[in-house]
Amino acid sequence: MSMVETPMMQRLSHYLDATAYRGGVIAANIANLDTPGYHTKDVDFRSQLASVMSDGETTSKPRVVEVQGLNERPDGNNVNMDREGLALGQAQLQFQTGVALLKSEMHRLSQAIHEGGSQ
DSSP states (O other), X not given: OOTTOOHHHHHHHHHXXXXXXXXXXXXXXXXXXXXXXXXXXXXXXXHHHHHHHHHSOOOSOOOEEXXXXXXXXXXXXXXXXXXXXXXXXXXXXXXXXXXXXXXXXXXXXXXXXXXXXXX
């Protein structure tokens, strides 16, 4: 950790990494929409988030799991564009939220530096 990086900034960085990784998994599902036998995957985001928020030291990749309970087409593929579109939108919102929180933390740190130097 650098001198200007707070534990919260480190946690938010891991959070952003996890949300970006999830976006990639969802994009792979969309890319395999017409691949026979392909099964939808997603990131176990809740356990990843819980891990990041509890210890902040998560360096492993998020766990990718096969999504259960989706209707399978005759070719064995179960990718549903409606589900993937919603999941991608959710991942984008989660990423934007993380960026806003990181920006807020940087602003807080910047204020502390500037106010500390003026005394």
